[in-house]
Amino acid sequence: MIASNEYVIGVDYGSDSVRTIVADAHNGNEIASSVYYYPRWKEQLYCNAAINQFRQHPLDYVEGLEETIKQCLTQAGAAVAANIKAISVDTTGSTPVAVDKTGSPLALLPGFENNPNAMFVLWKDHTSVEEAAEINAHAGKFDTNYLQFVGGIYSSEWFWAKLLHVLRKDEQVRGSIYSFVEHCDWIPFLLTGGNDVAQMKRGVCAAGHKILWAKEWGGLPPNEWFASLDPLLDGFTSRLFKETYTSDQAAGTISKEWASRLGLPETVVIGVGAMDAHMGAVGGQIEPYYLSKVMGTSTCDMLVAPADEVEGKLVAGICGQVNGSIIPGMIGMEAGQSAFGDAYAWFKKVLTWPLQNILSKSSIVSLDVVKQLVEETADKIIPELSRQAEQLSIEDVGELAVDWFNGRRTPDANQLMTGAVIGMDLGTDAPKIFRAIVEATCFGAKAIVERFVEQGIPVKGLIGMGGVARKSPFIMQMMADVMNMPIRIHKSEQTCALGAAMFAATAAGIFNKVEDAMNAMGQGFDAEYHPNPEKVSFYRKRYEQYKQLGKFIEQHTNGGKKDEVLEPEQLAMDSEQLVMAVNSEK
Structure with missing residues (x-):
């Protein structure tokens, strides 16, 4: 003792x-x-x-x-x-x-x-x-x-x-x-x-x-x-x-x-x-073959496996696999997303722009009141967006996003990649855009699991840690639905x-x-959180759309290379094909 x-x-x-x-x-x-x-x-x-x-x-x-x-x-x-x-x-x-x-x-x-x-x-x-x-x-x-x-x-x-x-x-x-x-x-x-x-x-x-x-x-x-x-x-x-x-x-x-x-x-x-x-x-409390996700501004996804069980297996496109880097005597594997909470923070910053830039110059209310209003509103934006986004039915889902707002860490690092939101119309509002961003971050997480599994490293379940994991049931439930596996949240x-x-x-x-x-x-x-069977098949189709959109971005932004000129006609044609492919899955 x-x-x-x-x-x-x-x-x-x-x-x-x-x-x-x-x-x-x-x-x-x-x-x-x-x-x-x-x-x-x-x-x-x-x-x-x-x-x-x-x-x-x-x-x-x-x-x-x-x-x-x-x-x-x-x-x-x-x-x-x-x-x-x-x-x-x-x-x-x-x-x-x-x-x-x-x-x-x-x-x-x-x-x-x-x-x-x-x-x-x-x-x-x-x-x-x-x-x-x-x-x-x-x-x-x-x-x-x-x-x-x-x-x-x-x-x-x-x-x-x-x-x-x-x-x-x-x-x-x-x-x-x-x-x-x-x-x-x-x-x-x-x-x-x-x-x-x-x-x-x-x-x-x-x-x-x-x-x-x-x-x-x-x-x-x-x-x-x-x-x-x-x-x-x-x-x-x-x-x-x-x-x-x-x-x-x-x-x-x-x-x-x-x-x-x-x-x-x-x-x-x-x-x-x-x-x-x-x-x-x-x-x-990581366990072998359970992906431990530290979810904050970005995510870092950790997996450990006994060295003798994964000997000779190299997972391409992740952030490394090193003996003893997490638990001595085990191979520690790292992956992650360059933006997770940062993606939500970006959207929050967009929404608070008028408060910061217009309300602060108001001649109607005092600066102290303005400061209080800005702080109160900013604190409530993400919780309220989550509440309203959670109420959207599957039939209301049209907007689709890719989560590379700060580049792509894994799979296959490319920090020149950019985020995107498509499928917007005059009925698109803030909760719908927010939902698309949340969905994209969950799809980015799924791409990591998919890479591990494809290359011979099983993922038995998920462990969630960090501010987002503990504070947002909406995001964590969507994560379980998208991944089609349970996620435990550490105390x-x-x-x-x-x-x-x-x-x-x-x-x-x-x-x-x-x-x-x-x-x-x-x-x-x-x-x-356990996956909702009614939503698993829906997200499986949406994930394929996410991959199509990601592929389009990668191809037509040339990986972010600014010295290459795109042909407008080809870009328009491919854009139309992308929209048709996405709409065909609805």
Whole structure:
């Protein structure tokens, strides 16, 4: 029996905020929690959505780390603080940053404070689409396929494309960078007082899924592979890493400085970091062959399988399959959608445009009242759209959408792809468009499951986690209907932070393996959605239409290539054929 006076801290860095919990290592009960919204990010400093540039300042991360842990310890009390055994961290990814030889992000150095290229390049930053395309073309020139464990396609959301883009675009950064570091590796390095980037313990999670590390070729691809891609990368691998570590291992112990800043014992173990969805899958009690879906701004879909059962199987078009990236000893497979909650947020932003741009200039009501009205309306838009969309009958469904509003992550990454809504007429209203967008996100999820199954990896069921999963029964019921399989919703509202806490407990030696921590600390499930047989066949037909529309978009936007001119006559003819095909299924 584990002593009840052992506690661990799980820190979860999301796109908008950092969330920290203190958990009882005996049963996983949440003792305290705190959320910190990044102030610079909230103002969208250093970002430019028009060119898909999304950067985050390291001070947002550092300040959030200190603030949330201190708040949690204040809530929990001195007795709990004195018995904190370990801290583990998860972050978004791939979210890398340029650092100097000491491992300090350049944005923390004089002269770089306001340089976006010296900051963390957030996962959703797509400024490096050209570099990703070059990497994909380059990979075909070698006998060894160095993309085989990342689905065969490299994404602009990932490490090497972002590094190459930054090196090409910024001479100042190019002259000062020593190495490039993932967010999930940097925070443990910070907490342990690291001052030599060569000593940083890099997690296999980010290394295998985003940085092309694989034991099959002894680490990273050879220098020749990168140098022949672009001379700017010549010699860069020597400043990165050769070894990787699973997240059940310790990165070290907390530094004296950080122990003092946080009010923690100097014996606190700091675990090896990982990406949020990977630890979230563990917090959500993942099971072999069950697809664990972390549903937030985007989705990250995780699946684990015993290594001996999937040996020799490579799933094309996903975000990688890496031994030990989720649960040590199992193959961790990752897929996902670049926009999920973000698609709904986009539509909400469209609908609130007049409130933000016209009502704010009203001479009838005060600014304080305007602010209250805008906030109240914005908070109620998605729930009300969901309520009215749920009331629509199948006969009312005409609008059809594709969910690539932020590009396509999987299957087959292409961040140049765009979303679409067709089938609109003068009877189309906001609930109908919203329903089409929800349906599209569910179809995008189905495409991922279809790819796994087609390539020999069974999917036995779904596990839902995250804000969308817990807050929207309408979306989750449609997900079950579209997938034609049940989806269980995990009870914890902080599965990523809880997963980090489980890894912390394992790194501290409280558990022998993370599965034991998961069994002891898991909070279980509090909802389950089952497919409605009457709607399954309807959505099966609609899914075929979705695929037709997606194929049309891919063909006639040339994958987003702007240097190719489309023939108007052919476009019109194909558009007419698409509409006829869609209408024939009604």
